[in-house]
Amino acid sequence: MKPDMTVNLAGITLRNPVMTASGTFGYGEEFAEYVDMESIGAFVTKGLSLKPRAGNPTPRIVETPGGMLNAIGLQNVGIDAFITRKVPYLRSVNTPAIANFFGNTVDEYAEMARRLDGIPEVAGLEVNISCPNVKQGGIVFGTDPACAASVVSACRAATKKPLIVKLSPNVTDVVVMARACEDAGADALSLINTLTGMAIDLNKRRPVLANITGGFSGPAIKPIALRMVWQVAKAVKVPIIGIGGIMNATDALEFMLAGATAVQIGTASFINPGAAQKIAEDMETWLIANGVADIKSLIGALET
Amino acid sequence: MQFTAMILSNVEVSPGYWRMRMTAPPECGSARPGQFMMVRVNGAIDPLLRRPFGIFDVGIYMPAQSGAVSQPYLEMLYRVVGKGTAMLSALHDSDLLDVLGPLGKGFDLGAADEEKLIVGGGVGLAPLYLLAKELVKESKVRLFAGGRTRDDILCITEFERLGVECYTATEDGSLGECGLVTEALLRRLDQLQGRATIYACGPNGMLNAVAGIAKQREIPCQVSLEGYMACGVGACLGCVAPGQSHSPETPDFRCVCTEGPVFESGELKWRD
Ligand SMILES: Cc1cc2nc3c(=O)[nH]c(=O)nc-3n(C[C@H](O)[C@H](O)[C@H](O)COP(=O)(O)OP(=O)(O)OC[C@H]3O[C@@H](n4cnc5c(N)ncnc54)[C@H](O)[C@@H]3O)c2cc1C
Ligand SMILES: Cc1cc2nc3c(=O)[nH]c(=O)nc-3n(C[C@H](O)[C@H](O)[C@H](O)COP(=O)(O)O)c2cc1C
Ligand code: FES
Numbered sequence: 001m002k003p004d005m006t007v008n009l010a011g012i013t014l015r016n017p018v019m020t021a022s023g024t025f026g027y028g029e030e031f032a033e034y035v036d037m038e039s040i041g042a043f044v045t046k047g048l049s050l051k052p053r054a055g056n057p058t059p060r061i062v063e064t065p066g067g068m069l070n071a072i073g074l075q076n077v078g079i080d081a082f083i084t085r086k087v088p089y090l091r092s093v094n095t096p097a098i099a100n101f102f103g104n105t106v107d108e109y110a111e112m113a114r115r116l117d118g119i120p121e122v123a124g125l126e127v128n129i130s131c132p133n134v135k136q137g138g139i140v141f142g143t144d145p146a147c148a149a150s151v152v153s154a155c156r157a158a159t160k161k162p163l164i165v166k167l168s169p170n171v172t173d174v175v176v177m178a179r180a181c182e183d184a185g186a187d188a189l190s191l192i193n194t195l196t197g198m199a200i201d202l203n204k205r206r207p208v209l210a211n212i213t214g215g216f217s218g219p220a221i222k223p224i225a226l227r228m229v230w231q232v233a234k235a236v237k238v239p240i241i242g243i244g245g246i247m248n249a250t251d252a253l254e255f256m257l258a259g260a261t262a263v264q265i266g267t268a269s270f271i272n273p274g275a276a277q278k279i280a281e282d283m284e285t286w287l288i289a290n291g292v293a294d295i296k297s298l299i300g301a302l303e304t
Numbered sequence: 305m306q307f308t309a310m311i312l313s314n315v316e317v318s319p320g321y322w323r324m325r326m327t328a329p330p331e332c333g334s335a336r337p338g339q340f341m342m343v344r345v346n347g348a349i350d351p352l353l354r355r356p357f358g359i360f361d362v363g364i365y366m367p368a369q370s371g372a373v374s375q376p377y378l379e380m381l382y383r384v385v386g387k388g389t390a391m392l393s394a395l396h397d398s399d400l401l402d403v404l405g406p407l408g409k410g411f412d413l414g415a416a417d418e419e420k421l422i423v424g425g426g427v428g429l430a431p432l433y434l435l436a437k438e439l440v441k442e443s444k445v446r447l448f449a450g451g452r453t454r455d456d457i458l459c460i461t462e463f464e465r466l467g468v469e470c471y472t473a474t475e476d477g478s479l480g481e482c483g484l485v486t487e488a489l490l491r492r493l494d495q496l497q498g499r500a501t502i503y504a505c506g507p508n509g510m511l512n513a514v515a516g517i518a519k520q521r522e523i524p525c526q527v528s529l530e531g532y533m534a535c536g537v538g539a540c541l542g543c544v545a546p547g548q549s550h551s552p553e554t555p556d557f558r559c560v561c562t563e564g565p566v567f568e569s570g571e572l573k574w575r576d
Contacts, residue, residue: 023540024535024539024540025539026537026538026539030537030538030539031537031539033305034306034537046541054555054556054557055541055544055555055557057546058531058532058542058544058545058546059532060532060541060542060544061532061533061534061540061542062532063351063352063353065350065352066349066350066352067352068352068353068534070534070540070542072540072541072542075541075544075557218349218352219349219352247349267352267534269535269539270353270354270534270535270539270540271344271352271353271354272306272344272402273306273404273535273537274306
């Protein structure tokens with residue numbers, strides 16, 4: 001018998017727990033050739049801002065063993081172009097689209113939440129309080145519980161759509177941040193965003209990235225992400241989306257055991273543009289092979 | 305598209321430079337000159353990301369089995385510079401590779417009555433062979449190939465076989481003229497009667513010089529760029545290059561993998 005793969009994410013029903021991660025799946029369209037959009041649970045847009053943003057100088061990415069560093073600088077088309085040029089595609093696909101966004105000030109965050117709230121094709125909002133790349137940007141909000149709470153409550157007041165808060169791992173205690181965001185009105189938490197890292201070119205005696213530091217992602221970060229999801233899952237009541245180094249169905253199912261209701265596939269989509277679909281299919285195969293009738297029974301089912 | 309290719313041959317054509325031929329699905333038969341592919345070196349996580357390579361040649365081969373139908377093959381010409389390319393060079397006939405492609409926007413072949421001047425530096429010749437193959441069908445084609453030493457001048461006999469007139473220059477004088485290949489290009493431009501188009505691929509310094517020459521002489525010029533690529537499909541925005549109006553105050557970035565890798569040189573920002 002086919003297992004029940006559906007999960008409920010803060011009121012959004014996902015056909016399966018597999019989502020794509022912001023910044024790794026464009027605006028969806030880029031992957032239409034490689035992924036059957038209706039085989040995944042939901043997809044998340046590139047981080048959006050009020051004004052278009054050109055991003056950082058190059059080099060913007062570099063590979064390191066088992067991972068990559070990026071300092072894209074939140075390049076995006078801006079909310080206006082998103083509405084005119086990208087939303088029509090979202091309309092054509094029968095899969096929930098989550099809009100990821102950020103701002104430079106609490107007011108900008110709230111304004112973005114208000115603008116996105118008015119787009120029927122957007123099923124939910126994911127607020128990035130954790131981008132480590134931009135000097136005045138996310139990191140300030142995502143590493144201080146009071147700042148994070150002020151962003152979340154401002155966004156909460158500006159939208160009725162499900163509000164997901166994406167947490168930064170670059171903090172001393174992720175549980176403190178998670179609780180602050182839950183208390184401020186988050187409907188769900190997604191974690192983790194990238195870890196701040198750097199790479200050096202010895203011969204040139206220079207940093208490899210033009211931005212010097214960048215966000216570390218890929219399979220190398222999985223153990224950290226898994227630990228944080230497990231810690232946060234024990235501490236909050238809202239659903240959690242596990243992100244970080246997920247390359248295959250095994251990784252994704254481990255995140256669910258640790259307490260995630262859904263997962264996001266990031267860097268893996270660069271390596272295999274069809275990764276999200278393949279992972280969703282392989283998770284179902286695992287459930288069948290292991291006689292699990294309902295994937296929801298795995299959420300937080302870790303035995304310790 | 306994404307496909308599994310079987311390696312048909314993988315040979316070192318000059319010290320450190322390799323040429324690999326692989327099977328490709330029928331759709332790849334129409335790959336355009338200047339397009340590229342993203343190759344997954346192996347199934348492990350180190351190297352993690354795919355590596356981008358130009359398409360050196362496309363052709364048709366007949367598999368050895370009886371009753372087999374002819375099938376396209378793709379070739380790439382690559383230089384061993386690091387981990388991924390070293391691993392590629394160790395692969396053998398009948399090994400399998402996971403390939404994404406053909407990707408990006410290729411060269412515009414221009415008008416038949418123009419003289420085509422192709423400029424390549426080192427492994428920058430890789431996407432220019434397929435280009436030359438197309439261009440010689442209609443136009444007079446000249447190739448200007450430069451490199452540090454003779455080992456960096458690749459596959460010249462292949463170009464000559466197409467009927468391309470080849471000029472070579474090496475910095476150490478070990479093959480052709482001693483110096484930069486742009487000197488020969490300039491001399492040709494001085495003699496030029498009628499219209500011409502320049503096509504270039506190679507190290508940034510060379511592209512910069514060629515773009516400058518093209519601008520000064522008001523000759524259309526297309527360049528093929530490289531960039532650090534993670535995805536190859538326009539999603540990561542890692543591969544961008546500064547556009548013509550770029551400045552720190554008014555950033556203007558072009559996406560190399562989807563808007564390029566081939567650009568009109570006038571679209572881009574060059575050092576003066
Ligand atoms: C559109 C495009 C087409 C290309 N076509 C060819 C080709 O036809 N033949 C060929 O030999 N090479 C080509 N390259 C460059 C090739 O992709 C790199 O040489 C290769 O990725 C290096 O991999 P590696 O693992 O061996 O090196 P690494 O160990 O990753 O790095 C070794 C060195 O190569 C440089 N490098 C690494 N990745 C890239 C990259 N993506 N772009 C530029 N430099 C890089 C690094 O700065 C480093 O100094 C192309 C690149 C692009 C973007
Ligand atoms: C190139 C790149 C761009 C990213 N851009 C964003 C972004 O705009 N907003 C955001 O919230 N996260 C962004 N991220 C973070 C990812 O969504 C994800 O949290 C992170 O990469 C960890 O997951 P992974 O290891 O599966 O890639 C980006 C990641 C990468 C690699
Ligand atoms: S390589 Fe990812 S956008 Fe060009």
